[in-house]
Structure formats: structure tokens, C-alpha cells
Amino acid sequence: MPPGVTTYAVKSGDSVYSIAQSYGIPVNLILIANGIEAPYSIVPGQILTIPQGVPYYTVRPGDTLYKIAARYNVVLNGEPRPDVIIKANPGLTSSITPGMNILIPPPPLTGPGKLAFVFNDDVSSYLGLYEPNTANLNAAAVENGGETSRIFWSPDQTRIAYIDSTGIINIVEPATNKGAKVDQISVPGFIDWAPDSRRIVYSDAKQIKIYDVLNYTSKTINRAGASYVQWFPNGTELLYEAKDSKNISQLYRNNLEGSKEVQITKNTEWPLNNVRLSPNGRFVLYTTPGASISEIYTFELATGKISKIPGGPEAKNYYPTWSPDSAKIAYSSTQFINGKYYSLIRFSGAKGENDSTIAIASCYSTPVTWSPDSKSIVYLSGCRENQPPVEMWSVDINRMVPVNVLSGFKFYTLDWSPAR
Known part of the structure; x- marks a missing residue:
């Protein structure tokens, strides 16, 4: 086999x-x-x-x-x-x-860009960089790597925003391994890079913050309770989730001064979690209502149409992620099988079409990331007795044969860089 x-x-x-x-x-x-x-x-x-x-x-x-x-x-x-x-x-x-x-020899992982991930060798935490086409692996020590760590590539591949398990935002330059601390937010944190690759946006309980990583300056927008703040592709507007006057979760768009806020959803009950804008700016995905039951929906900005992603059999769908071409969504769906929890690695179209399972991971849930060409999904597996994953796998969505990328470390989060 x-x-x-x-x-x-x-x-x-x-x-x-x-x-x-x-x-x-x-x-x-x-x-x-x-x-x-x-x-x-x-x-x-x-x-x-x-x-x-x-x-x-x-x-x-x-x-x-x-x-x-x-x-x-x-x-x-x-x-x-x-x-x-x-x-x-x-x-x-x-x-x-x-x-x-x-x-049958193990098939190699190939593709453009670099795969970044946070891992631990039981002594220290590292930010790893793996180049699929050369199998070259580099690692630099980082502080506080853990289950709530998150990483985000800049569009031009020159920097990574690393949020450690204490919520400290670090801007890391992979070419030099130099890093700088920016701020501290609640975990698991979320930031988004501007299209120009020099600004990030994030939020705390009271404000939206825009930070320039080149001149080390920042500006704020007074918007309490905003979360999942992201840039529209035009670089002049923001998307975010916040509560309306009735304390109901809604999606909003606004300019960079915070003076033109527009509510774009008419939600009536459940919270909107894990909000993600598609790379082309046409769709927004979110999960609801919570953790034990987590369904994925997409919202089409031009029409207001809401589509449900069918999801796995137990409605425990996590880590939804847009493909770079904005046509597909990958996610992890939990299922209890033969006395153990597994993650079904699934993907669907933007409106829920052709939703299917293409691989299975031996973890309750796993983060997923797309290759820059939108053809492969990388995920984590190898969980044992409440321990973190110790394997990283890739699966081509057309061939559906899993490829073991790396193993032997404790892996926490991952992100495949955009293609230049």
C-alpha cells in the first residue's frame, strides 16, 4: 500500500x-x-x-x-x-x-512559494520554512509557540506576521530572521496584510489598528468590538465583524478613517465567527453558531445571497480557508469513527457545490492551507492522547493521494505563502 x-x-x-x-x-x-x-x-x-x-x-x-x-x-x-x-x-x-x-516511492510535495509553520521539538519553538520544489527546510527559534499561535504571510513573501501563544504580534523577515514586536492582542489572534505588503490591520476590544511595518507608525479607528478585520483588495476599505445596536453580530465595511461604516448583513441571531474575505473580494465566509456545532456559510457581497456549505456529518466544521483563486473553500470536519475522533479534510465551491472529503487526519480538527496554485491542501495529523499533531500532509484535490511532508515534531499552525 x-x-x-x-x-x-x-x-x-x-x-x-x-x-x-x-x-x-x-x-x-x-x-x-x-x-x-x-x-x-x-x-x-x-x-x-x-x-x-x-x-x-x-x-x-x-x-x-x-x-x-x-x-x-x-x-x-x-x-x-x-x-x-x-x-x-x-x-x-x-x-x-x-x-x-x-x-511505490513516497511522492514529493511540489509547488510554488514556501510553506511556513510553527513547531516544537520539546525544547524550543521554531518558525519553519519549507520549499516544496527543493525540499529545503530552514528554521528560526521563536518565543511561545503553541496551539494558539498563528502565522500570516505578506503578499510579497518578504515578511510573516507571527502571533505567539501569548498574543504578541511579531513581524519576521525570513530572509534575515530578524523580527520586531508590534503589539499584544487576545488569542487566538488574527491580522491581515494590506495588498501593499507594508501594513497590517488588527483589532483589540476598543479599536481597529493599522500598523506600517516599514516606518513603524500606526493609526487607530475607534470601533469597539470589531473582529476579523481585513483589507478589501482595493487597499482603501476594511471588512470586519461587530455587534449592531441590538447586540447582534453583523458584517461591516468602512474606509481607513472609520468615517463611512456600512452594515452589509442583516443577521438576526447567531454570531458570525471565523470571518474570511475571499481574495477577489466578492464573498465572505463565516462559521456559526459556535464550537460544538459549527456550520460554514458564504455571503455574496454583490447580491446578499447566503449559501450553506454542506459540511461533514456531525456539523463540526472548522478552519475554513479560501483558495487563492477564490473558487474553493477547504476545511476540517470532525467525525467520531470507531471510538475515535478524526478530521475529514474537505473542500467545496464558493456556494457549497461539489462538497467532498479528500483525505482524513487522525486529529479532532486541523488547520488547513492552500497551495498558491489552488491545487493542493496541506493539513496536520498524527494526534495521540491529547497531544499536538506530529505529522504534516499534503493532498492534491484532483489525485486525492496524501503525501507526507514532514513528521517527528509537534506542529501547531501553518500557512503557504502566496505566489509572486
């Missing part, structure tokens, strides 16, 4: 035998791992544990190395690489026959 596949969502037409054949492992291993008894029936949507076995594939009639490479994501720069499979199997040639067992 190829590395990275430990669970499987049953599809229409599947049988235990066909799944075992697909992954090249004995039927009885799947039966035992999942407690399946005669008559060995499974149903669409059922989550099966797939024993790791060995990373071999049994060649079937009609197979070619090119097809096998494409199926199991042995791909570089978007092209299947049968030569990588040949290199991993001494003596193998391009001529294969049914029944042959072929070692």
Missing part, C-alpha cells in the same frame, strides 16, 4: 475485495482492522482503516508505469514520473506484467 493512505471513504460500487486489490493488501487485514464480519458488507461513506502493510502495488492488466505514477501521485511539476518508480525498483524496466509487485 502506498504511504500516506491510512483511511478510506467507501464509494458506491466498492467491496472489501476491490479495496484490498486497489491497495495491494490481503482482504483479511482490512476485515480485522475494521471489525467487519460476515456477510462483509460495507456502505458508501463508511470510513475504513487501511492497514499500512508494505508500500507495494500489484500490477493489474492494462497497467503501465505511467498510469501507476499518475494514480499514486509520483509526480514532478505536474507530470507523472515513471522513471522515479523504476529508480526505486532495481532491475525494473518499463515492461511490466500483471502480478508483479512494485515498490
Whole structure:
């Protein structure tokens, strides 16, 4: 069985035998791992544990190395690489026959930009930078890395805003590892970069603050209770959530002076949480009503139309994140399976279309981040006994074969940089 596949969502037409054949492992291993008894029936949507076995594939009639490479994501720069499979199997040639067992090498993570993340080695906390196309990993020590840490790339990739677990905002320059403390806010904190990559915006209980990271100056807007403050793509307006006169959560837009506030929603009851403006400025997503039940909705600014993302079976949908092309939303959806909580890694269209599960993580929930080309989602997994995740994975939304990016550390948060 190829590395990275430990669970499987049953599809229409599947049988235990066909799944075992697909992954090249004995039927009885799947039966035992999942407690399946005669008559060995499974149903669409059922989550099966797939024993790791060995990373071999049994060649079937009609197979070619090119097809096998494409199926199991042995791909570089978007092209299947049968030569990588040949290199991993001494003596193998391009001529294969049914029944042959072929070692499937772990597929590499590729893509533009850099993947930033906060991790801990049980001694210190670090801000890590991983370059997918070169597999180069760099790390710089940071203070107070933890579950409430957050990181945000600037659009031009020159800086990262790092909010540590105590709420201190740090501006870090990856090229030099230099950093500067800006302010302290409540955790988990949120900031947003202006399109010019030199200003950030954030809020505390009383004010909205705009800080210039180049000349170290700031300005404030007196707006109590604002949260999730973000820039519109024009760089001259802000979006945020705040309470109206009836103490009901609403969305507002305003200019940078705070003099032209306009309420843009007509919400009547539940709070609007985890508000995120789409990169193109056309949609806003939010979750409601809270943590135990968390549904995702999108609001179309031009029409006022609200769409619900179908979400997972238990309505526990977390960490919704827009793709850079503004066409898709990735999120983590919690499901209780065989006595344990898992995260279904899901994505849908901006209005809830084609909502589906593409991977599964062994954590209650996990942050997710998109690749700059909107083709892959990175997430965390490997949670054990209330411990943080110790694995980082990536999944291509078209091939749906998970790729292990890094493992062995405690990971807390992640963000894939924009493409220049």
C-alpha cells in the first residue's frame, strides 16, 4: 500500500475485495482492522482503516508505469514520473506484467512559494520554512509557540506576521530572521496584510489598528468590538465583524478613517465567527453558531445571497480557508469513527457545490492551507492522547493521494505563502 493512505471513504460500487486489490493488501487485514464480519458488507461513506502493510502495488492488466505514477501521485511539476518508480525498483524496466509487485516511492510535495509553520521539538519553538520544489527546510527559534499561535504571510513573501501563544504580534523577515514586536492582542489572534505588503490591520476590544511595518507608525479607528478585520483588495476599505445596536453580530465595511461604516448583513441571531474575505473580494465566509456545532456559510457581497456549505456529518466544521483563486473553500470536519475522533479534510465551491472529503487526519480538527496554485491542501495529523499533531500532509484535490511532508515534531499552525 502506498504511504500516506491510512483511511478510506467507501464509494458506491466498492467491496472489501476491490479495496484490498486497489491497495495491494490481503482482504483479511482490512476485515480485522475494521471489525467487519460476515456477510462483509460495507456502505458508501463508511470510513475504513487501511492497514499500512508494505508500500507495494500489484500490477493489474492494462497497467503501465505511467498510469501507476499518475494514480499514486509520483509526480514532478505536474507530470507523472515513471522513471522515479523504476529508480526505486532495481532491475525494473518499463515492461511490466500483471502480478508483479512494485515498490511505490513516497511522492514529493511540489509547488510554488514556501510553506511556513510553527513547531516544537520539546525544547524550543521554531518558525519553519519549507520549499516544496527543493525540499529545503530552514528554521528560526521563536518565543511561545503553541496551539494558539498563528502565522500570516505578506503578499510579497518578504515578511510573516507571527502571533505567539501569548498574543504578541511579531513581524519576521525570513530572509534575515530578524523580527520586531508590534503589539499584544487576545488569542487566538488574527491580522491581515494590506495588498501593499507594508501594513497590517488588527483589532483589540476598543479599536481597529493599522500598523506600517516599514516606518513603524500606526493609526487607530475607534470601533469597539470589531473582529476579523481585513483589507478589501482595493487597499482603501476594511471588512470586519461587530455587534449592531441590538447586540447582534453583523458584517461591516468602512474606509481607513472609520468615517463611512456600512452594515452589509442583516443577521438576526447567531454570531458570525471565523470571518474570511475571499481574495477577489466578492464573498465572505463565516462559521456559526459556535464550537460544538459549527456550520460554514458564504455571503455574496454583490447580491446578499447566503449559501450553506454542506459540511461533514456531525456539523463540526472548522478552519475554513479560501483558495487563492477564490473558487474553493477547504476545511476540517470532525467525525467520531470507531471510538475515535478524526478530521475529514474537505473542500467545496464558493456556494457549497461539489462538497467532498479528500483525505482524513487522525486529529479532532486541523488547520488547513492552500497551495498558491489552488491545487493542493496541506493539513496536520498524527494526534495521540491529547497531544499536538506530529505529522504534516499534503493532498492534491484532483489525485486525492496524501503525501507526507514532514513528521517527528509537534506542529501547531501553518500557512503557504502566496505566489509572486
